[in-house]
Amino acid sequence: MQDRGIWFWAIILPIIFTVLFISVFTSGLNETESRQVILSIVPGYTVMFVFFIMISMAESLLKDQKIGMVARIASTPLSNHFYLLGKWIPYMYIVFIQIVILLLFGKAVYDVPMEQPLLLMMLAIFLTFMVTGIGLALSVMVKTTNMGIALTQVIALGGALLGGLWVPVDMMPEFLQAVSRFMPQYWAHQGFQDAMAGTLKMADFMKVSLVLLGIGVAGFILALLRPKQ
Amino acid sequence: MTRLLTLNGIYKNYGKKTVLSNISLQVSKGICLGLVGPNGAGKSTLIKIIASIIQDYRGELRFSDSVRIGYVPQDISLEETVSAKDNLQFFGRLYGLSGKALKERISEVLKEIGLEKREKDKVQTFSGGMKRRLNIGCAILHEPDLIIMDEPTVGIDPQSRQHIFQMVDRFREAGKTIIYASHYMEEIERLCDEAAFIDHGKIVENGTIQQILQKHAVPSIFVKGGNALPDKINEFGSVAAKNGGYIVQTNRPLDAMEFVLQFYKEKNDQLERLELVQPILEDVFFSLTGKELRD
Numbered sequence: 001m002q003d004r005g006i007w008f009w010a011i012i013l014p015i016i017f018t019v020l021f022i023s024v025f026t027s028g029l030n031e032t033e034s035r036q037v038i039l040s041i042v043p044g045y046t047v048m049f050v051f052f053i054m055i056s057m058a059e060s061l062l063k064d065q066k067i068g069m070v071a072r073i074a075s076t077p078l079s080n081h082f083y084l085l086g087k088w089i090p091y092m093y094i095v096f097i098q099i100v101i102l103l104l105f106g107k108a109v110y111d112v113p114m115e116q117p118l119l120l121m122m123l124a125i126f127l128t129f130m131v132t133g134i135g136l137a138l139s140v141m142v143k144t145t146n147m148g149i150a151l152t153q154v155i156a157l158g159g160a161l162l163g164g165l166w167v168p169v170d171m172m173p174e175f176l177q178a179v180s181r182f183m184p185q186y187w188a189h190q191g192f193q194d195a196m197a198g199t200l201k202m203a204d205f206m207k208v209s210l211v212l213l214g215i216g217v218a219g220f221i222l223a224l225l226r227p228k229q
Numbered sequence: 230m231t232r233l234l235t236l237n238g239i240y241k242n243y244g245k246k247t248v249l250s251n252i253s254l255q256v257s258k259g260i261c262l263g264l265v266g267p268n269g270a271g272k273s274t275l276i277k278i279i280a281s282i283i284q285d286y287r288g289e290l291r292f293s294d295s296v297r298i299g300y301v302p303q304d305i306s307l308e309e310t311v312s313a314k315d316n317l318q319f320f321g322r323l324y325g326l327s328g329k330a331l332k333e334r335i336s337e338v339l340k341e342i343g344l345e346k347r348e349k350d351k352v353q354t355f356s357g358g359m360k361r362r363l364n365i366g367c368a369i370l371h372e373p374d375l376i377i378m379d380e381p382t383v384g385i386d387p388q389s390r391q392h393i394f395q396m397v398d399r400f401r402e403a404g405k406t407i408i409y410a411s412h413y414m415e416e417i418e419r420l421c422d423e424a425a426f427i428d429h430g431k432i433v434e435n436g437t438i439q440q441i442l443q444k445h446a447v448p449s450i451f452v453k454g455g456n457a458l459p460d461k462i463n464e465f466g467s468v469a470a471k472n473g474g475y476i477v478q479t480n481r482p483l484d485a486m487e488f489v490l491q492f493y494k495e496k497n498d499q500l501e502r503l504e505l506v507q508p509i510l511e512d513v514f515f516s517l518t519g520k521e522l523r524d
């Protein structure tokens with residue numbers, strides 16, 4: 001939390017990647033095609049980069065373990081889920097701010113549309129909830145920071161690849177398209193893209209929200225089930 | 230004396246490894262119980278069971294009435310990037326304190342641990358002794374009846390150590406019960422009424438310090454003079470060289486002294502020192518747990 005470096009990873013690096021890849025992928029394209037690519041990359045890289053918060057979460061919880069803070073808190077009348085909530089909430093703030101800044105950056109620099117701002121806002125909250133929920137589960141399961149970094153990379157990059165954040169889903173082979181449906185990144189990306197373009201239907205919004213919220217809740221429950229010692 | 234805590238046949242495994250085996254112990258109200266044993270003996274594990282941090286163990290743990298517990302961990306478990314006061318505030322809230330009551334307790338505790346002038350400073354700027362004192366402070370905000378201290382004096386200077394001893398004395402005067410784990414036998418002798426020796430997860434001895442000393446400690450005499458002692462001294466017990474003289478461990482210390490005196494008289498030689506050495510807990514520690522290295 002006290003680590004200011006977190007803002008470099010959360011904001012600066014994603015912006016650099018976004019700018020870089022937009023310039024690569026739009027070169028030689030006409031105006032309409034460029035718009036399309038930008039509309040995919042801005043939310044896509046946002047969704048990809050929010051997952052890296054899991055490294056900070058794992059680091060923080062492991063440090064608490066290491067210095068005996070977890071044991072110490074377990075000796076107080078306060079129950080385990082208050083501790084987990086206390087750890088969780090600050091990261092929700094960070095991720096939410098991260099999403100807002102990255103989307104506003106897209107708006108300011110590339111003039112991406114934001115046709116359904118309310119839905120977009122709610123999706124941002126649900127994405128925040130999901131990512132930090134998975135992060136919490138991961139944090140209580142890993143034994144070392146390196147394991148946390150490795151797993152985060154698998155989840156963030158694997159999910160980005162399979163979830164269509166790099167290559168549009170309809171350009172992927174058919175069996176991979178089926179796999180995409182199992183990636184939380186896919187749902188978040190589709191939801192964001194549609195809400196930005198103004199084509200997000202209520203039924204789809206509900207579906208995406210349920211997926212995101214469901215995974216977030218599952219993460220918290222998994223974290224709770226894990227014994228303290 | 231009223232019983233505060235009863236442990237009956239406690240077992241704890243980590244995987245296949247048995248860390249505690251058939252631990253039975255009674256703790257009376259108002260005493261200071263020393264928990265001693267080599268590295269890896271199982272002291273911290275036992276403490277964590279008593280503090281209800283570890284819950285998957287076998288056996289019975291019973292408190293005679295509702296007991297508030299303060300747990301001082303072996304590690305310095307503090308948030309180092311914030312101030313001493315912030316740490317106390319955090320733990321005070323965990324113990325259910327708030328508002329004016331919390332504020333008052335924090336200033337009392339800051340005074341108790343001798344950090345009232347440094348309350349606003351970040352913990353990472355503190356010396357080892359200050360951190361250790363704050364580590365204790367964070368465990369006593371809710372005025373616990375039972376204070377469990379896991380090696381609270383590791384790595385600190387004599388002043389801080391003395392301060393902590395005086396805190397323990399004050400806890401005792403206030404009628405609190407204390408469980409105190411340490412490797413330092415002189416601390417146990419100074420602070421505790423009773424001691425439990427743990428080795429390889431088992432209690433190898435427990436009782437009052439007096440009882441333990443009487444049962445296990447072999448008295449000895451110290452001799453220093455111009456002469457090597459005659460072989461006949463071996464009949465009294467084992468002889469070892471120490472500080473330029475000899476330590477004779479013997480169950481007949483007075484006879485041994487008489488023998489040495491006689492020997493020097495006959496030689497008409499200078500005897501520098503001849504004294505009776507009081508048995509100390511450290512000797513008992515080695516005789517109960519051996520001298521080979523652990524962990």
Ligand SMILES: Nc1ncnc2c1ncn2[C@@H]1O[C@H](COP(=O)(O)OP(=O)(O)OP(=O)(O)O)[C@@H](O)[C@H]1O
Pocket residue numbers: 229243248266267268269270271272273274275303
């Ligand atoms: N979480 C754990 N997982 C596996 N083994 C453990 C765990 N905690 C402790 N142990 C093992 O249990 C044994 C007892 O450890 P414990 O910390 O209770 O010893 P101790 O008497 O407090 O030692 P020390 O004086 O070094 O603090 C050791 O062999 C230790 O390696």
Ligand SMILES: [Mg+2]
Pocket residue numbers: 272273274303379
């Ligand atoms: Mg220990």
